[in-house]
Amino acid sequence: MEKRVLVLNLDHSPVAVVPVQKAIVLCLLEKANVLSTYELLKIRTVDRSFEYPAVIRLTHYKNIPFRGVLLNRNNLFKRDNGECQYCGSKRHLTIDHIIPKSKGGKTNWTNLITACNRCNVNKGDKTPEQAGLILKSEPFKPSLSYFLAEYAERQAEEWLPFLSSRIMNS
Template structure:
């Protein structure tokens, strides 16, 4: 049961993703309500059948002081699609500072990208332009909603109304 469930705060803002058993337990213990369920899949016990949750909403508001995406190696790999941003390979991946640290480059979302060891060695202590390497995508810091929607793996269609930014809703 590798399916995931979108967890919403009491104000319907996206909070996190959890496993189906955890979501079912929250609903069963009346700590959350079922917002969307799978039409084809069910949770079965010996004598009962329950809808499989895809989206739940917590009854109590959870205040998160920081609602951003942590800067980690795996999150940068996810953002970059587990591909070298210079040649496109998926082998021997590592992180590269676009502006080298020795030249004052920072360790942040806008200066880190995924690179294979070969391209990273070729680039060395140069900028991509100096090493004659072209970046496939410019590094960026994803918002929490965009990260959940675009980089967390397979998502359920029922999540989409809760994973759009206000700007996207206005222009749709």
């Protein structure tokens, strides 16, 4: 499986995650340097093999405005560990407005949670209290660093030394 590459700014703050082809192009153009590689992987062409970058750093500081994590189905399921936040089921997942839209509930990170179809239907147009449901965890707005750390733990341990506690808490 193809691994992703973490891109750091000149000051070592994470700015992006890119496919390996893009990372190699950035390095060939001397726009970035390799800081860490995936040891067990190599990139092979017809007559050569290259180190497989895991973390690269831009050679020039890039002023990149903060981008929040996109609010969409996938990211919401990821934040909630793919579990219904009422009963813990991992099946037939959908998205629930904690405070229903009809009662003025907003479509944002703190009013949306992952719910299974059954809990969603049982809850209907009620608030969790009215429906007798208790949330397993408080919904929060995730940061880019939160997702990076999460990905690193599952797929890219090589990133961990570059995700400092300062960054992970932001």
